[in-house]
Amino acid sequence: MSRALTRLLYPLLLLGGVAALGAAWYAGGSSGAAPDARYVEGVAGRPRPVNPLLAPDESAAADLVALLFNGLMRVDGDGTPRPDLAERWEATPDGLTYTFVLRPGLAWHDGAPVTAQDVVFTVEMLQAEAFPGPLDRATRWHDVRVFAVDERTVVMHLPAAIPDFLVTAAQPLLPRHLLADVPAEALPQAAFNAAPVGTGPFRLDTLDEAHALLERNTSYHLGTPALRTFEVRFYRDAAQLLAALESGEVSAALLGERATDREAEVLEARPALTSTDLTRSAYTLLYLNNQVAPLDDPALRRAIEASLDIETLAGVLGDGALPAQGIFVPGSWAATDAPGRRTGEDIEALWAEAGWARSEPGGERTRDGQPLTLRLVTNADGDREALAEAVAEQLRAQGVTVEVEPLPAIRLLGEHLQPRTYQLAIFGWESGPDPDPYPGWHSSQISATGRNMAAFHDPEVDRWLEQARSTLDVGERQELYGRLEQRIAEQAAATVIAYPTRPYVHPVALAGFEAGLLFNASDRFRDVHRWRLAAP
Structure with a gap:
């Protein structure tokens, strides 16, 4: 272990109930990255709903959203916004108008093309009077006018200059072709939330009360992930998750800011693990x-x-x-x-x-x-x-x-x-x-x-x-x-x-993981497409 694991549980007003997290890996092969790498992640909580407009921050659903969806922009470990689904962007000198151009050849997991209309649809859903999701998520888009110029170009007009608008543009998109007939007030009940289709590094194969099985997206625009399969297992609470960690069912964990003595004992008994401290913002x-x-x-x-x-x-x-x-x-x-x-x-x-x-x-x-x-x-x-x-x-x-x-x-x-x-x-x-x-x-x-x-x-x-x-x-x-x-x-x-920091305990064999600031717990997945498990 890199250090002891007893720490502050950040106050109620600063954290809204952070889920405990964990992961396990299984690999085959003899050199380099394991060719059949399988990653198994444990989460305390159930993923309801798996929808980027509705999923609460710091939740199992938010973790799945991070693995399945993308926005026009993505946020680096230092908070810098970078192009994601957008190939490029530009802003007028007054900061009131932004133009985003989508990468060519983008596709949803079902093969349908990603277009500027998906961007317009997502923003209009957030702006709907009956939008049922988090208020702060909708507020960021208040009075933003969005237009599709062509299949790949979107123009957004802001009511005033907003320095962090590119961070706002990291909001993951929804597929218009699957949800166009769903009114905003009915979004929480949409069948889509149990069978989400995104653009992310992994696509959904199976989702039930026990687990989510994800397969790598071989057409991912940032490169095909090295991990072939990513499984997320859901546990009732942190204690049940810790038992899974102890049994070897999972072999890594993003721990909370107050670790128990039992957690330390379990982790110290696993020499194949290491710990990376992730600083919260x-x-x-x-x-x-x-x-x-x-x-x-x-x-x-x-x-x-x-x-x-x-x-x-x-x-x-x-x-x-x-x-x-x-x-x-x-x-x-x-x-x-x-x-x-x-x-x-x-x-x-x-x-x-x-x-x-x-x-x-x-x-x-x-x-x-x-x-x-x-x-x-x-x-x-x-x-x-x-x-x-x-x-x-x-x-x-x-x-x-x-x-x-x-x-x-x-x-x-x-x-x-x-x-x-x-x-x-x-x-x-x-x-x-x-x-x-x-x-x-x-x-x-x-x-x-x-x-x-x-x-x-x-x-x-x-x-x-x-x-x-x-x-x-x-x-x-x-x-x-x-x-x-x-x-x-x-x-x-x-x-x-x-x-405050949170320790991410993971296999020594995990490569490609880079420690960046945690703006949300799911930010540890920001470069998951680069993760690989070295063969033993």
Whole structure:
């Protein structure tokens, strides 16, 4: 094993119930890739429905969708969008019009040609008033006008420039020729959901309550997969899946962020396995309320941040939590070289600059005769509470009185974070492939419905964020994001503590698998067409 497997189960508000996952392999042959490679994947949960417009994120259905379907674009491990079904794309300078040209010769698994009408059909289904799928999936396409110019060309007009629109264009397509007669409201009951036909690296052979058997797509536009057969077995829960792993029925697993002792025992007993840590596009952070006294003083915020040992705090969340440096997760295209936090400063000098002194060594900090007392809130979760206590202890060592109050998630949000009445709060943030920081840091988002929980207000930062949203130039956006990170560090507006990881345990013989960021659990399949199993 590459490391111990005990870690944080990311909070309820950050994760919506992540399925445990596993895989097994069987191979024949004597050299190179096994000619009859068979991969067997175990998933806790049932795949309902196997439809790219309806399948919930982090589900068994989403895993099958990743293996069976494609969008115009695909997202790389660093979040960069690349052409998938589209051969090429172009955008007007104002970012309001996109043109996509499909690759020639594309076909659905049933042999029917993929055309621009399939793109139009998929978008119109998402825009239907009665669309029954996830609201956020439909919202991304609100007011986007789409036209088929010819069999291979699609033009899309946006109501406003959207920097991450190419990520949105990674939405997998539906076949119009099979679903044209199905109204949006009836889509969940469509027979298609039990016999899906896509364009992906594998095509469906069999699907029932026990398993899905997939055969490789020999006409796959990114190259014929080396794995001939991909079987997905469905288990009632993580415990049943673990039993299958222990018995050898499966020989790999994408584990959750909190592994049990039994999981570690099972995996450590399997020397043919190795583990690859996959970083999630998320982080845990300490909010310091920028508009509530006494934390409206940046000098005090700087002293507090400098008093925290981030590596020790990250360790509280398990050895799989990576100590954080800033708001952009390492491995993202948006990650910058700008320091996300000031380091190496004289802590006592910072406290003196803030005006909070100790009357004696080890005593409490006071200003104008008043002690520094702060209240730290977080959600009532074992790991979050442990982290809050660790933060409190480090600040108490600096003479600060800290009261920790764990709360149910709904109260934490409704009574403290959204009205910005808290002083200190530990919470989580999740980024997508395009980690647009506007929602978290623009002053317009300091509202009951906004997500600028730090109540950070800086007119110059507002301009940078607006500029970043109005350009498609990645280099310009990176430069603006670097300025943002530096300003957050200067103001100690919030302190990012840790990035979560999930270990992907797999056979040593697995080749072609590349570790990238996990925006969703099924992202581990982004290059599955390149996977192969070396012959023993």
